[in-house]
Each structure stands twice: as C-alpha cells, then as structure tokens.
Amino acid sequence: MSALRIALLGAESTGKSALARALHETLPSLTGLRVARVDEYLREWCEREGRTPRADEQRAIIEEQERRADALAASHELLIADTTALMPAIYSEYLFADSSLAAWAHQAHRRYHLSLLMGTDLPWVADGMRDGPHAQAPVDRLLRRWLREAGHAFVVVQGQGDSRLQQALDAITPLLAGIQHAQGPARASDGLFSRLMDRQSRLPGSTRWTCELCDDPGCEHALKTAPPAPGGNRPAS
Template identity: 80%
Template sequence: MTALRIALLGAESTGKSTLAQALHETLPVLTGLRVARVDEYLREWCDREGRTPRADEQRAIVEEQERRADALAVGHDVLIADTTGLMPALYSEYLFADTSLAAPAHHAHRRYHLSLLMATDLPWVADGMRDGPHAQAPVDRLLRRWLREGGHAFVVVQGQGPQRLEQALNAITPLLKDRAAALPPTSPSTVGKPASGGLFSRLLDRQARLPGSTRWTCELCDDPACEHALKSALPPATPRVP
C-alpha cells in the first residue's frame, strides 16, 4: 500500500515547518503508524547556496523535492510533506513569469491525498532569505487559485500553536481511520496493537470531545479574508474539494 501523503502548503512564514514537525512527532504516538517527514528542499538549497535560486534552477528543485518524497514514502504509512514541488513551481510563475513548471508540479501533486493550506495569520519572521511580509498575500492568492484550478483537496488551517495542530489533526483523522482499516493484520503498524483501546483510540477520542460540528462549510474558503473573519469559529476540518 502506498503511503498516505499529506502536503503542507503556504506562503513564507506561515508555519509550515513547525506544523510538519508537530505532526511528525504527534501522529505516531496517537496512531501507531509509521510516519515520515520530507523537509523543504528549497530551504535547504537556499541555506547551502546562500542565495535564492535563479529561474533556470527551479526545475531541479521541483524534481528533487518530489524525488525525496517518493523515497521516504516507501516503507511508511503516512508521509508529511513540508511543502511539495508545487511551491517552487508557483514561485517560478510569481517571480519569473515562468509557467513551464506548473503542469508537471500539478501532476506530481495529485499523488497527495490532502493539502493543508497555512493561513497568513502568524507574525512575520524574517530570516535573511524571505521576500518580506508584502509577498504573503499575492503568493497566498496564487496558491489558492492553483489548488482550485488543479482540483486538489485542501483545508485551511489557522490559529496559534496548538490550535493549528488541532485543526490539522481534525482534517487528517478521517483519512487515517480509512488507512488503518485497510492495513493487513500483519502490518508492522498493527502487529501487537490491542483490539480495543489501541490504534487510533486516542485520536478518535480527542476528536469526539470537540464541541459542535467541525465541518468546513464556507463556500468562500479561497478568499484569504474568510478564515481571518472566522477565527472565533475554530477549527475547520473537512477538506474542500473544488
């Protein structure tokens, strides 16, 4: 069985890496599944080279991001991707007006079962490589358009610290439950797990305690202002399929 692939997407300084690490640490404890995390190759590339890539260097970054994801997906039940090739391909359009990477990036992204889209509601953190807070809104708008036009299922996650993790878990839980049901009894993820109170019990119990419905019913979730106006209604949980 191929790994369940969860993509974390968003503009700069929106908490992708922090959430990816939290999910990587939390999901194995809650589920017993084998969880891998693939880090953002673009960030590694920039740190190594001491600069941002040129237009002609973007394709190799897209390809390497997906190559690493494919390698880590082998032998794991869940893959958490701290972004995918979709992001450097999008930056190629945004920064260089180069749309040549869009089609292959969308094709590769269809292997991901769900995208978690980071809201732009966190404080900006400069790191010497990022463009600046002025770039967040246009990148966010372009990313939402790409997700809609590409037909990719996505959930907007927002809030500070534990709120973001809770929303991500709410969105992922139904997919994890289906994944557990499909695992053979001899899977390394299920061997030795008790029949009751075992796999997913903590995760499902946590979700059952949430007040009210967690269904994301807004028809305007492609609008960046939408989740900002609904912070008091945390957490949205059901992926929107455009």
C-alpha cells in the same frame, strides 16, 4: 499499501515547518503508524548556495523535492511533506512570470491525499532569505487559485501553537481513521477514533457551514462571517 501523503503549503513565514515538525512528533504515538517527514528542499538549497534560485534552477529543485518524498513514502505509512513541487512552481510564476512548471507540479501534487494550507495570521519572521512580507499576500492568493482550479483537496489551518496543530489533526483524522480501519483493530488508536467521533459530533451535517474556497468549516473565511440562521442562506466567503 502506498503511504498516505499530507502536504503542508503556504506562503513564506506562515508556519509550515513548525507544523510539519509538530505533526511528525505527534502522529506516531497517536496512530501507531510509521510516520516520515520530508523537509523543504528549496530552503536547504538556498541555505547551501547563499542565494535564491534562478528561473532555470527551479525544475531541478522541485524534482529533488518529490524524489525525496517518494523515497520516504516507500518505507512509511504516513508522509508529512513540508511543501511539495507546487511551491517552487508558484514562485517561478510569481517571481519570473514562468508558468512552464505548473503542469508538472500539479501532476506531482495529485499524489498527495490532502493539503493543509497555512493561514496568513502568524507574525512575519525575517530570516535573511525570505522575500519580505509584501510577497505573502500575492503568493497566498496565487496558491489558493491554483488549488481551486486544479481541484486539489485542501483545508485551511490557522492560529498559533497547539491551536494550529489541533486544527491540522482534525483535518487529517478521517483519512487516518480509514487507514487504521483497513489494518484492523490491532492497530487502532483509541485517541484517534475519539478525536474522529468528537469532530463529527461538533460538525453535524445539518448545520455544517461550507466554504466556497475549501472544505474546512472552521477556516478563516467562516470566522469572518456569522453562521446562517436556521433555514437561512449560507454566508458568502
């Protein structure tokens, strides 16, 4: 069967790489699945070249990102992707007003079953390559618009350390449980199914709040609003 692909997306300095590493360390023992992680090729490229790419260099970068993802997905059951073709394509639009990569990037991204969108609540960390904190908000807005308009499934995760990891695990647990159910009880993980049952009990359908911007009832938009009173209207995002 094809690997389940989980994408981590977000503006600069929003914790994508840290969460990708944490998921890659946690999920094998939790699920019993063969788990791979594909790192961000754009960062590797920048560190190797000592600069950010020009507009004409972006296409080769996103193609290499997806080539590496495909290679790992062919030999694993679960792939954690520290960004996908969407991010370089978004930077092309934001930095160079070049939207020519968007259609290709969206098509490549449709192979991912779920995107975890990093919230912008972490402190900014400068590394000599990043554009600066002023770019974080506009890139985040553009990314959210692209995800919504293209209909990509995504869940927003936020918080620091274990809190962010637990939110990510909650988001992908239903997909992982589906894989393990198909593979039979020999591969089932008590920890995984306990998490799923606990998640469902905490989010009963009759009281579940739904955000207009994503499918996560615990996203940052929900945290900024009070839950509706019984029989009342849903709060606006």
